[in-house]
Amino acid sequence: MLIALQDITFEFGARVILENSSWHINSGDRVGLIGLNGTGKSTLLRIINGEYSVSKGSVNKIKGLTIGFFNQDLLSFETDESILKVGMTAFAAAVKLEKELEALTKRLETDESEALLLEYSEKLHEFDTMGGYTMEHKTAQVLEGLGFSTNDLSRPYSEFSGGWRMRVLLARLILQQPDVLMLDEPTNHLDLPSIEWLEKYLVGYNGAVIIVSHDRYFLDRMVNKITEVYQQELHHYSGSYEDYEIEKALRVEMQTRAFENQQEYIRQQERFIERFKAKASKAAQAQSAMKRLDRLERVEQADGGPSKIRINFNVDRQPGKILCTLKDITKKFGTLTILEHTGAEINRGDKIALIGANGKGKSTLLRVIAGTEPFEGERIPGHNVVTSFYAQHQLESLTLDYEIIEELKSCGSGRSEQELRGLLGCFLFSGDDVFKKIRILSGGEKARVALAKTIISQANFLMLDEPTNHLDMNSVQMLIDALDKYEGSLVLVSHDRYFVANTANKIWEIVDGEIKEFKGSYAEWEEFKKRQAAAMAPGKPDKKEKAAPVAAPKPPVSNDQKKEILQQQKQFQQLENQLATLNAKKEQLGNELANPAIYADKQKYKEVEAAFNKVNKELEVANKQYEQVFERLVELGEA
Structure with a gap:
């Protein structure tokens, strides 16, 4: 269990928002937090986040718990840095360590002491453990998933409108991977492809996710639990939003029956009291009945929700076809x-x-x-x-x-x-x-x-x-x-x-x-798109441009290594040119062999066939040399 709200009561002035309510949040929970506008959903998130204190009860969290809270207040954030840099602040510790490594690299150019090399090695390992080598790539991936193009990543955050800024801040929050991720109306700022990407991401999220949303389609696909703020209490349901609607209807029906039965009992007791309270022989019984009514825990009348008002359109005139x-x-x-x-x-x-x-x-x-x-x-x-x-x-x-x-x-x-x-x-x-x-x-x-x-x-x-x-x-x-x-x-x-x-x-x-x-319909269109995507899937190239991961800081290079790198790079370039020439020659000879007229001249055919086989052997040798040089450049860190 990550968080336990135990018998909490919270008031705004004289208004009670929650009374004696409990909620246990576990890792793996994907909860839809719902309720009518003004019932206190966002307030409850702020209680969990520690912004508000309860007047009664307790809010307990496991030690070291991290909470990420996505809400409109985040829009106060301002910067002229690129959105990629803003997203990468999710990896604050790794970014800081990267700067330290850059400073160490400069020092190693003049100081190759064992102590400094050891410090550099330890920090390099720590940087790797933190995911420093992949943080830029991951940030680009999440931003692109939320609708940004690769070219957008280098644009300043300040250039974007409010809705797009919220996407950047959502990306940063996702990359932080808190133990509890709280999202207040996240789909308000997203288009359909971005919502679908967010759904796929959150389904596999390791921590707990709490979502406030009016998008019931999103809730149906996303959540495995529903918590409803209802009549100043928290009511918990298992399953999707659709499951909640079924169970909620049953609960309302049961509460309505219990309320009606209790009201009938109260009316009977009140009639008895009114009839016999003045009679000496029945006064004690009437008094007991009054005490029973005073002690009675009242069943609240079920709130069936807003009245079903019909909205009717009046079409004034009929248009043409x-x-x-x-x-x-x-x-x-x-x-x-x-x-x-x-x-x-x-x-x-x-x-x-x-x-x-x-x-x-x-x-x-x-x-x-x-x-x-x-x-x-x-x-x-x-x-x-x-x-x-x-x-x-x-x-x-x-x-x-x-x-x-x-x-x-x-x-x-x-x-x-x-x-x-x-x-x-x-x-x-x-x-x-x-x-x-x-x-x-x-x-x-x-x-x-x-x-x-x-x-x-x-x-x-x-x-x-x-x-x-x-x-x-x-x-x-x-x-x-x-x-x-x-x-x-x-x-x-x-x-x-x-x-x-x-x-x-x-x-x-x-x-x-x-x-x-x-x-x-939309459902039929979705099914059509799935079939279309499945038909195109085999062998389909991934055309989406992706940002390259951040390069790791490199250790200092000796003079001998520099000479070898230059030699290998020169040879690599020569082999690339040689391979291009040989492939062009192979294609030319292949075209000649494909021409039926060549078979009329037996001598000519033998010459072309021999030349084709020779080019193939030269290509085989050149490809092996190319691979060897490439592998050596990788070892030297220059590929």
Whole structure:
């Protein structure tokens, strides 16, 4: 066991977040930490991390335990160093030792004393043990897994946006390999290929992993336990998120029955007390009944979660069969080509998910479809199409002096205030929240208001750019249910695979500047991609450029060694030239032997055949010499 939370209670002022809750975390646990927004998930992570102290109970950790905590607060980190250097700070001890070895190497040029050579040898062994020779390669591997190109590795950290910076910091945390890795919404900053890479990495992680995420697809694939913050307590479940949902439903049902049975018992006892408390013959029994009720441990009423409010779209008019046609579209940003001579067609009833890695042009294509992005080619809008476009930049169109409820009323949807308040509840605005001014809302809250406005529009064609970014699981599910009943068409961009899998009937992917369409669900597309990858796997070269591992500091070289290195390098170059000449000659003679006309001249055929055999023997000798010289250069450390 790595961590034991025993009967802990934690309060913020008068508000109780956790009460008498326990949790044991073991090596190999991959836990999904879930709960409604505001129930205290992030607070619990900070308790484990030692940032907050509990008012009651104990938090026990094994000696020397290391904890890595990935969260939004990390964005305060600033540096102009390359992202490779930032990632390599995970190997702080090895980096420090590397600098010491470099200093020792310089000293050995003038001082070859036995003591100094021994110190150098010991530090070299320690550097090897720490993984110093592979730290640069490992860092590059993790950064590339999280979506960076090889060329990005040398770019300064300060050049990247917030989402990409979070990837760098996630890479650094992964490379540190703490005993307990705590990740607060890690998929918010990743595209699909990066999420899939992270899943593969975390499945084999040696320590414990605790994940807070609204991405249920990620949780289903990742976790082997669920811990839920529910009614100020921690409830533990074994298995995936899907297993949790089944067991949770049973628990709620059992709690509901227990609550109802207890309420009936309480009502019976209260009737008995009320009836007989004034009668002398029954007063003692009534008093005993009152004491029993006072001592009774009350069963709390089960919280079935947020009410299932139905979101309904009102489609104002029916569009034509084709909503939009793109012909010979080209879109470039300077030297970067996003789309090149490509086209597509959106038909009535299409629910298209536009997926792929960040930087491939998904949002750009959405704007091209909407007609708000300049491009080369032709965009033909369909008949009777009424479009509503949700994207982050739409937040600018919100009226800052309006209250949230006023903003929705201004859309002219004709819905009652009760209906609008019900819809806002789906987007996490409850009670008096609906009277908040738009200007005081956070970026995430504004995004939810803009999405609610999109939902109540009477459009028959929706374009949604990352609509689930600021929603919890229940709100995502409500949006899925609404889009499932939506009679119009839509194109959406999302990295939430559960959302995509439950909304889309077509998949679009931008590949080498072309729009590739797959007619089918996300699950079918995934299966298709797996079959495609399996078919291409045998003998497929690995084209991905990888950063070379850091070179080890070298011991000083004597004058005799320097002379030999120069001789071997010269011979190596000569042999390379000789091999190139012989291979060219062999190819020429082989072509002559392959010509049927040569067999008409018996003498000529014998001469060419003899020359071919001679070249083969010379190649055999030259290859052996080449290998010997190469091996010697390796021994001398110069290959």
